[in-house]
Amino acid sequence: xIVEIPERVRELLERPVLVNLGTTRPDGAPQVNPMWFVxxxxxxxxxxxxxxxxxxxxxxxxxxxxxxxxxxNVYGYVEIRGIVDxxxxxxxxxxxxxxxxxxxxxxxxxxxxEQRVAIAVRPTKIxxx
Amino acid sequence: xIVEIPERVRELLERPVLVNLGTTRPDGAPQVNPMWFVxxxxxxxxxxxxxxxxxxxxxxxxxxxxxxxxxxNVYGYVEIRGIVDxxxxxxxxxxxxxxxxxxxxxxxxxxxxEQRVAIAVRPTKIxxx
Numbered sequence: 001x002i003v004e005i006p007e008r009v010r011e012l013l014e015r016p017v018l019v020n021l022g023t024t025r026p027d028g029a030p031q032v033n034p035m036w037f038v039x040x041x042x043x044x045x046x047x048x049x050x051x052x053x054x055x056x057x058x059x060x061x062x063x064x065x066x067x068x069x070x071x072x073n074v075y076g077y078v079e080i081r082g083i084v085d086x087x088x089x090x091x092x093x094x095x096x097x098x099x100x101x102x103x104x105x106x107x108x109x110x111x112x113x114e115q116r117v118a119i120a121v122r123p124t125k126i127x128x129x
Numbered sequence: 130x131i132v133e134i135p136e137r138v139r140e141l142l143e144r145p146v147l148v149n150l151g152t153t154r155p156d157g158a159p160q161v162n163p164m165w166f167v168x169x170x171x172x173x174x175x176x177x178x179x180x181x182x183x184x185x186x187x188x189x190x191x192x193x194x195x196x197x198x199x200x201x202n203v204y205g206y207v208e209i210r211g212i213v214d215x216x217x218x219x220x221x222x223x224x225x226x227x228x229x230x231x232x233x234x235x236x237x238x239x240x241x242x243e244q245r246v247a248i249a250v251r252p253t254k255i256x257x258x
Contacts, residue, residue, distance in 0.1 A: 018198060020149035020151075020161050020196050021161075022149075022151040022159035022160060022161035022194070023159055024153055024157055024158065024159045028153055028157065028190060028192070029153065029190070029192040029194070029210065030151035030152055030153045030159050030160075030161075030190075030192065030193060030194045031151065031159075031194050031208070031210075032149050032150075032151035032159075032161055032194040032195070032196040032208060033196060033206070033208060034196060034198050034206050061157060061158070061159075063157070063158035063159065064159060065151070065158070065159045065160050065161040066161070067149050067161040067162060067163060069147060069163050077162070077163050079160070079161060079162060081158065081160075
């Protein structure tokens with residue numbers, strides 16, 4: 001399934017804004033955490049590790065929800081629902097480096113590089129307000 | 130169950146910051162939306178309506194997750210997991226009025242006042258970073 005991304009949402013996705021990623025825990029409770037991301041035109045990418053809770057959540061339930069608040073208009077927000085399409089090992093933390101540069105201006109290699117993964121989310125539904 | 134609220138989290142809860150509320154949809158997928166809130170020392174209160182999706186979600190799964198980004202420190206965030214303790218009808222939209230005044234400075238009565246409800250969330254777990 002390919003979903004059309006409206007122009008306003010594309011513009012938001014180009015910007016280094018913190019988003020909130022919602023996942024479902026294996027026991028069915030929701031979990032929400034702020035995340036860095038980058039959009040490549042097809043997938044929304046997140047860096048994470050292969051041992052923390054969010055990884056367990058998406059391994060169990062690949063559907064996710066991403067909330068983006070427009071920094072220029074707090075009444076404008078976008079909820080992107082999507083599904084984890086695939087997860088790539090990233091033992092050199094290249095995605096983390098890319099994201100730390102995008103958000104902070106400096107490419108950093110994290111201490112847990114060997115356990116890093118790159119999570120690719122495919123948008124399936126866009127809700128704008 | 131009573132959970133201890135750390136001082137830093139109390140301070141954040143006193144401020145009119147937008148939070149992201151995570152719920153679980155009846156089909157198990159997560160949903161995340163920005164929300165106004167107010168904290169009364171026991172419950173985190175949200176205004177909502179009795180016909181929209183989030184209401185259906187919490188009627189089905191009362192556990193929620195609240196993500197708060199510290200406006201003064203984007204690396205500081207708090208995730209509060211909690212449970213909907215009760216939902217009060219609010220047909221005069223008193224909570225909406227209170228929240229619109231807290232966030233915007235003007236108490237507004239919404240067009241859907243008759244369907245408004247006040248959702249009381251009891252914190253059960255605090256995760257700080």
